[in-house]
Structure formats: structure tokens, C-alpha cells
Amino acid sequence: MAVAQESLIRPSKSGKKNSSEEVIHQQISDAILEQRLAPGTKLTEESLSEIFGASRTVIRRALTRLNYENIVEIRPNRGAIVASPSTAQARQIFEARQIIEEAVLRACVQKHSESDVAVLKNLVQAEKDCIARNDRIAWIRLTGDFHLEIARISGNEVITKFLKELISQTSLIIALYGKAGGSLCSNDDHSEIVKAISEHDEQKAVTLMLAHLDECIASLNMEEKAETQDLKSIFSGE
Amino acid sequence: MAVAQESLIRPSKSGKKNSSEEVIHQQISDAILEQRLAPGTKLTEESLSEIFGASRTVIRRALTRLNYENIVEIRPNRGAIVASPSTAQARQIFEARQIIEEAVLRACVQKHSESDVAVLKNLVQAEKDCIARNDRIAWIRLTGDFHLEIARISGNEVITKFLKELISQTSLIIALYGKAGGSLCSNDDHSEIVKAISEHDEQKAVTLMLAHLDECIASLNMEEKAETQDLKSIFSGE
DNA sequence: TAGAGAAATTTTGTTCACAATCTTCATTAT
DNA sequence: ATAATGAAGATTGTGAACAAAATTTCTCTA
Numbered sequence: 028m029a030v031a032q033e034s035l036i037r038p039s040k041s042g043k044k045n046s047s048e049e050v051i052h053q054q055i056s057d058a059i060l061e062q063r064l065a066p067g068t069k070l071t072e073e074s075l076s077e078i079f080g081a082s083r084t085v086i087r088r089a090l091t092r093l094n095y096e097n098i099v100e101i102r103p104n105r106g107a108i109v110a111s112p113s114t115a116q117a118r119q120i121f122e123a124r125q126i127i128e129e130a131v132l133r134a135c136v137q138k139h140s141e142s143d144v145a146v147l148k149n150l151v152q153a154e155k156d157c158i159a160r161n162d163r164i165a166w167i168r169l170t171g172d173f174h175l176e177i178a179r180i181s182g183n184e185v186i187t188k189f190l191k192e193l194i195s196q197t198s199l200i201i202a203l204y205g206k207a208g209g210s211l212c213s214n215d216d217h218s219e220i221v222k223a224i225s226e227h228d229e230q231k232a233v234t235l236m237l238a239h240l241d242e243c244i245a246s247l248n249m250e251e252k253a254e255t256q257d258l259k260s261i262f263s264g265e
Numbered sequence: 266m267a268v269a270q271e272s273l274i275r276p277s278k279s280g281k282k283n284s285s286e287e288v289i290h291q292q293i294s295d296a297i298l299e300q301r302l303a304p305g306t307k308l309t310e311e312s313l314s315e316i317f318g319a320s321r322t323v324i325r326r327a328l329t330r331l332n333y334e335n336i337v338e339i340r341p342n343r344g345a346i347v348a349s350p351s352t353a354q355a356r357q358i359f360e361a362r363q364i365i366e367e368a369v370l371r372a373c374v375q376k377h378s379e380s381d382v383a384v385l386k387n388l389v390q391a392e393k394d395c396i397a398r399n400d401r402i403a404w405i406r407l408t409g410d411f412h413l414e415i416a417r418i419s420g421n422e423v424i425t426k427f428l429k430e431l432i433s434q435t436s437l438i439i440a441l442y443g444k445a446g447g448s449l450c451s452n453d454d455h456s457e458i459v460k461a462i463s464e465h466d467e468q469k470a471v472t473l474m475l476a477h478l479d480e481c482i483a484s485l486n487m488e489e490k491a492e493t494q495d496l497k498s499i500f501s502g503e
Numbered sequence: 504t505a506g507a508g509a510a511a512t513t514t515t516g517t518t519c520a521c522a523a524t525c526t527t528c529a530t531t532a533t
Numbered sequence: 534a535t536a537a538t539g540a541a542g543a544t545t546g547t548g549a550a551c552a553a554a555a556t557t558t559c560t561c562t563a
Contacts, residue, residue, distance in 0.1 A: 071513090071514070071515095072514075072515070073513085073514070073515095082547065082548050082549080083515090083548085083549095084546085084547055084548065084549095085547080085548095087515095087516095088329075091326075091329065092333075095330075095333040103515090103516095104514090104515060104516075104553085104554055104555065105514090105515080105554090105555070105556095106514065106515065106555095116422075116423070119421045119422060119423045119424070120423055122421055122423075122424070123421060123423045123424045123427070126364070126365065126368040126424065127364065127365075130364040183357045183360055183361060184354075184357060185354070185357045185358055185360075185361045185431070186357070186360070186361045186364065189361070189427050193423070309543095309544070309545095310544075310545070311543085311544070311545095320517070320518060320519085321518090321519095321545090322516090322517060322518070322519095323517085325545095325546095341524095341545090341546090342523080342524050342525065342544085342545060342546075343524090343525065343526095343544085343545080344525095344544065344545065
């Protein structure tokens, strides 16, 4: 059985039928984004059925949705696995983030309210708390929420949806290519960005944001993992 | 029956089972984007089943996919209808297009090859041909292909996928808010953009593109259609 | 012992029947 | 006449059974 019961947690009453597609989708998504399910893990419909006490039909719907969100890969006749973006895709995803986040940040600097800044400051504080108590999982989530909040403030839901997708995929990328020990991005880039926003300094905010995202890519080691495991070249002594 | 046989065309051999999800998805998508199916049209699973000679399961999958692409709206327990974006959504979609197309165009100007320009010129010529023989439907498709080709040249598949979705939705917006007679955008903005690209004039290309998209929004009448058809206010004599 | 090939098992894909829900239309009461 | 009620019909949602495909296990041979 590919999926261990423990890694999907929270079956609520340990009973059945608490779970609709919505809930199941969320649970699997969380498990992936919090890196309890590693990229490449097989997601068997039957196993998930038992774990969530739902019929395969419902599981299937949840998996297709995760597939559309590029969090899960469905290979025809061969089932679903947790997606593992290639280095090329990873680069494109970060590139896309820079494009979208620059635009979204400019709008945010323009039209943010007092309370928007307050929300952002709270998020940054929460991030610091996580780092303090070494809660990597909560921190990863919050770091995403921070970027997403800026998009929300910008007011364009279409773009926000795109960014949300990109941020999810970033979690996968970090799971795959993040340096093991590295407490990456732990410095407070985020607070500086909030400062620039609250001072209405658009150019500074953008510069900081782009540099921040560049740092993120730089903190990954995307060279080591081969595109496709080419055993020949590995053993040919090169 | 909500969906007329004729509007979905090309049942190939008039026989059965020619159609997998892939094909059915494409057919319905085409019908919507070519405006043979108006926004709001009910898409009953049973009718589509009969039309395509496929089981409801297959139809269902096609519809969910169209739903993820925001071309079709699925209302729980109430079935699928052709999506009809609100004016607010329409504005956000064009805003998103401007963000993405500016970025994509800059990359395109930087890295395009000779043959890329050739492809673009061909597309522009094909557009002109359509206008000449008054083939509005083919023209709508080509106009989208032009923008999409620029994204492809830019080389980022993630962003290209986003833009593809936005372009599809633009067709719906034009169906909803396009001025009836208006041969909108018929002037050759596109050729000018190609010229700027081939001259490696990034700033000019971007300026033209943004203006082009602004023109498109301007050519719509989004004021007239009420958010939700409020019959009372219509007949109260105001 | 290694490898090819064939059975057995597992897993995904599809169909169909039934349940749940919504819509329509006729009936009744105000 | 209008609105509320309720049955009948149509449509969507769900689960279980079956079919098709992939994976594993086993067997036999070189």
C-alpha cells in the first residue's frame, strides 16, 4: 500500500463519511504541501478510499482536481502520483512568480489600506514565531500566505488564483530541491517588503521582492538531480 | 433539450464511439469559443451523451475539465452552463492579460528567431484574409493564436498556459459584451506589433500591445448589461 | 542462476442502476 | 389573480459491479 494512514491524518471521528470531495482534496493537498507526502509517492485510489472512508468516485474527483492544480500527476492507466516538477519547470514557475508578483505588488503599494498592512505585519510576526520554535511546516505555509495576501490586496482574483497555484507548486519544488539543513529565507525579507509597502515606495518594494525570489531560487540545488535518471551515464564513469 | 444537435457539429461518422473525453472536450470548447453556444446555455449531460454517443461519465469528465478552464460553470446539483463572466471578471481578465502579455512580449523581443517572426507574419496575413472574406469565426480564433504564439516564443510554458486560459475567456467576453456590428480590432495593430518585435524595439512593442488591449476593452459595452438581470428595475420605468 | 514468458493479482477505467435533488406544473387557499 | 403547496418528471450525484490494463509473482528453460 503506497499511502500510509498516518501521513494523511485527521480522519476526524475515525469513523466514516465525514469526508466529501472538498475535504478530501484539502487533506491530500495539505499533506503534499506540508511535505508529509513526498513527490513521486503513489496515490492509489483504493488506499485513499479506505483511509477517508469514501467511494472511489469521490477520491477520483479529488485526484483530478489536484491534477488540474499541478500538485498531482495522473498517468493514464497507471494512476496518480505526487507531482515532481523538473528543474526546467521549477525555473519557469519562479519566472512566472516574478512576473505576477511584481505586478501584484505594484497594485498593492498603490491601493492598500491601513488594515491591509496590519494583516501583513501579523503574517510576518507569525512567521518569526514559527522560526523561533522551529516549526518548519507552519512556516512554509505562512510564507506562502504572505505572498498570497499581497495578491489579494491587489484586488485581481484571476491573477490571485494563478499565484496561488504557483505558490503550491513552489512547495513541491522546495521539497525536491531545497537544501536539507538550510533554514532558507529565514532572514526577514518579508518585513522589509512590508515596510516598503507601508511607505508607498513602489520601486523599492518591487526591487526587494524580485531579489527575494531570486534568493529563493539560489537557495535550491537544482543541478544535482538529473532530468531523468539516466543510469547509463551515471555508471559509465563520467 | 438545451443543446441543439446542429450547434455541436462534426459527429464524424454520424456513428458512435468516435469520441473520447479529449475529442468531446475539444468539440464543446470549440463550439463555445466560436460562439455557436451562447453564454448561459444549459449543457445537460443526457443531451450531450446522445449527441456524442458517449456515456454520461465521459461527458461529465469533459464538463469538469471545461469547468476548470472557466469556460463552463458547474452549479452543484443544477448542472453545467456555458460560463458568462461578469463585467468585473471581464475587467480582471483583461488586466491579467496586460500583466502577462507585457512580460511575455519583452521576452519575445529579446529571444525571438527569424522563423518566429515568419510564423507571426503568417498569422497576421491569415487574419487579414479572414477579414477580407468576412469570416468572423476563424478570425476570432486566429487573433487568439497570435497572442498565444508570442507567449510560446517567450518560452515559458507555465505562463503560456495561463494566457491560453485568459484568451479563451476573452472569447466569452466578446460574445457577451462585443458590440453587435463592430468589426472590432480590425485595424492592423498586430502587424505593427510584429514590426516592433522584428526591430527589437521592446518598449515600442510593449506600448503597442498595451494600447491594443486597451482598445479591445474599450470596444466592448460593459455598462449596459446589468450584473444580475433585475427585472424589477427594468420595468419600474427608470 | 538469470531470463523469458505466463498466470495471478492489483489497479485503473467504464458502465449502469439507484438515490438525492432540483424543476415544473397543476391544485388549492387566500 | 396571486401565492403557497405538493406531486410528477427530469437531472445530477454516488456507489457497486464489471472490463481493461498494468504490475507482480511464479514457473520453466537455457
